[in-house]
Amino acid sequence: MFVINCPYCGERDQQEFKAGGEAHIERPKQPTELSDDEWAEYLFMRKNIKGVQFERWNHAHGCRKWFNMVRDTSNDEIKLVYKMGEKPPLE
Amino acid sequence: MSANLRVKSSEYIDETHRVSFKFNGKTYYGFKGDTLASALLANDVHLVGRSFKYHRPRGIMTAGSEEPNAIVQVNDKTNRTEPNVRATEVEIYEGLEASSQNCWPNVNFDIGGINNLISPFLPAGFYYKTFMWPASFWEKYEFFIRHSAGLGKSPSEKDPDIYDHRNIHCDVLVVGAGISGILAAKNAAKNNFKTLLIDEKNELGGATIYQNKEFNKIDNQSSSDWIKKEINGLKNISNLEIKTRTSVAAYHGYNYLLARENLTDHLEKKYKNNKVRQRLLKIRAKKVILATGALERPLIFNNNDRPGIMLSTAVKKYADFFGVKCGEKNVFFTNNDSAYESALCLYNKGIKVDAIIDIRNNSNSKIVKAIEQVGIQIYWSHTVVDTNGYRRLNNISIMKLSNDGMTVTGDRINISCDCLGVAGGWTPAVHLFTQSGGKLKFDEDNNVFLPNKYPSDQISVGSCNGKFNLKEIINELSIKLKEFLKISQTDFDNIAIESEEETSKRNIWLLPSDKAIGKTKPFVDYQNDATAKDIKLALREGFRSIEHVKRYTTTGMGTDQGKLGNMHALGIIADTAGVKMGELGTTTFRPPYTPLTFGTIVGRNVGEFFDIFRRTAMNDWHIEKKAKFENVGQWKRSWYYPINGETMHQAVQRESKAARESAGILDASTLGKIDIQGSDASEFLNRVYTNAWSKLAIGKCRYGLMLNEDGMVYDDGVTTRLGENHYLMTTTTGGAANVLGKLEDYLQTEWPELDVYLTSVTDHYATASVCGPNSKKILKKIIPDLDLSDENFPHMSFKEAKINNIKCRVMRISFTGEHSYEINIQASFGKALWEKCIEAGKEYNITPYGTESMHLLRAEKGFIIVGQDTDGTMTPVDLQMDWIVSKKKYDFIGKRSLYRSDTMREDRKQLVGLLTDDPNIILEEGAQIVSELNQNPIQMLGHITSSYFSPNLNKSIALAVVKGGKDMMGKKLFIPMEDKIISVTVANPVFFDEENKRLNA
């Protein structure tokens, strides 16, 4: 059970949070222009990396804010948290 | 049993305080301070249990939580009974009753012992191989297995005890209060770290408090005297909290640890009542210091499991700490110096030691010399090849070891003895370290796995880090502590230490016998009866992975988790397969380290707190009227209101008829309510619902359907426009929290540019829904000044009103198809509102109805219930609800998915009505639907989602999803049931008042 540093509230226990899957997958602005394959790519395809992964998390039992997290899924080390809309770190 | 096995002068036993207890029905006496094990040994009881598979007699083997044999049932046939308790950990109290497990009819004569005689037929994997076939025999096998297995009995009565949880946040957690733990905790606390020190025993100090006084000195005093002063000093340190009788069960990532604190298990019954029995400590520590010590290893030799064969340090602890001699004729068997310290301790107490058998060729240690001086015979490079004595050890046979240690030579020497102390070296207790994710490395010199890579801010110190003599322990601790805590000094940096260093080592994982291995029983896992030959058999049969060998032989899978024999199992595998132990790896140590009670795990979350219920403001009224309740989400909703002994069916028929004939009232408070405000609220609703919202006038209501991005129906409900930028959305009862979460997600992450604010107001309002042809008259009585004419207050509209000066919101909306009003009022007035409606409706026979009648009434109208008629695979088109999907809107959640090739298939399951040919047969929800009966296999077309007997139509009706159902109107289908085949006809799902005339009646 890890400790997450909510960008709005500070350090809180993991049980206050909800995981929201892979981060930085933007909903297409014009879905009707997309082919079935392109839409399916957005809708269904997720990476599930063993290692460093960009994720969405929600402080569900706290401030209810969504934010991004960079986590190493092999050892649960949290490298970084940052707010929605902020640019992902390049590395 | 008359033998007095007490040796005087133990300061830990209060001989003025005699305690009586029962074991296997017989009364014994011990003293305050005894464990059940020490008290039994003092009464010369060694045989305490039977082994799992062969039912061999087994005795007390250890003095701690690693005990594999002395597993007892405590207080059997009472509401406080507990199975699988280690006798070595039970502190005795007046009135304690304990009994042996896994033996029938009793421990001295056990029918299962026959397995021991036929044991050549019970090799590793026996259960897997034998009970596989034939399947029809399984019932017989099950009977056999259940009766011959069964480690203890679970209690059959309610647990009378209270359990608790506590969260602890500390700077430094120290696990283990031996010398390393005590010094670490003291220096952490004195350097302003908020420190918690935990130990599983009731005394601090570990083994140091009864360590040999001659050979271990600190600051020119004996180590035991020195540590006692240190322990006394701990009491005065303000930011140090100490918890004894507390065992760490699990060490998770991010330094999150769970520990069980035992508060009343050692108390007499009269002191247990109304106190917290055990407390689960949920510890979040910034830094963790593991000082968990080491476990002594047994040696693996033929028949090494007889009662009377014990770990050498256990023999020492029983003598030194509890003042009990474990035998009259003691012999030690060793591969290191530990046994010599134990032998010397016994000798100093006047207990006879006849011999020491040492597999080494020699040793020059001072302590070995001391033994030689007192005249105890030492057999160098000898090994035990066999032991005798069924219920108690009575002699051993030894032989000389060959130089390579693979065979024995010469003649057997028989030595008579009733206690054999075995010393096989030490295994650092790295269990918690590995649980935390730590990686081990193998130390070839000492044959131990040691902590290598730490996954969090923690260190291991003392013997759990492979340091076994006092000087090494304290010197290393001083260096590591300064580095870990970033402090400049400790208070024992330059202290003078004397301790004994071991000079000679020899390790043989499986000791040879003069018999072929097939004819021997060298136990590796005592609890599961796994022997060295089982492990060799597993390797012969092709198992290579240590995890597979473990499961096949069940080595290390008992309640003791293989604390004693795991290393030997690895060693034997490595030797047999010809690989290095470091390359073999080790099995995973899983939590809990020692078993936890269910009570500790659930804490206070029992009874009504196990799963919290939400209740409406009208709840007391429903209870008073003897309503039956059903759980919907977390809510308790009135299901139906039986009167005069009605069955559920009778009550629902009456309620549903009354609602259409005159008036019905439903508690609708549980529907989710979300207050939506902001200048972009209309645009937001356009994007989340399938239909258009921009043109909805203020004061009007609209039904909306919400999809997932995959096009499947997610939730539905009526939303009312309260003002220009203000809406009130209702959701299904069960979906409220998820809908709010989903909407927040879109607002925060996809459309942050929208000016919209969401607030859950579900609990703020209570809702009474009054329906039926007389609902208008009832409402007129309650709110006389509200104009209820169709012109002023038409269907699907909303009015603000006041009842007795209390503001309320009235919506004219309907889920039954009847003329109907929903009155929302501040929750604290909910019951008053309800009672007012009942009072006003009396003359119209207003009938309260529950969720079951609500479901029936809406099914008559063909209205869906999300979650009952849908299951996450239904699109609006599948539900024949194309009318609610806007073709004009450019986008909404799920729109694109409605045009995927799969969602556009004609043969998807689609919602239809079904009428049974015999109108009295009520279909079963979930029943399968077919069109052909002579197919093989029969193709399933779909299933029934809702089914009722309609009192208003006087026939059975059902909703179903059927492949291609849309084009099947009028077609005959079949429902094959266990005892009959029911024929049905596909119909329009709107069974009642298709023209919606009653809405305006």
Ligand SMILES: [Zn+2]
């Ligand atoms: Zn937060």
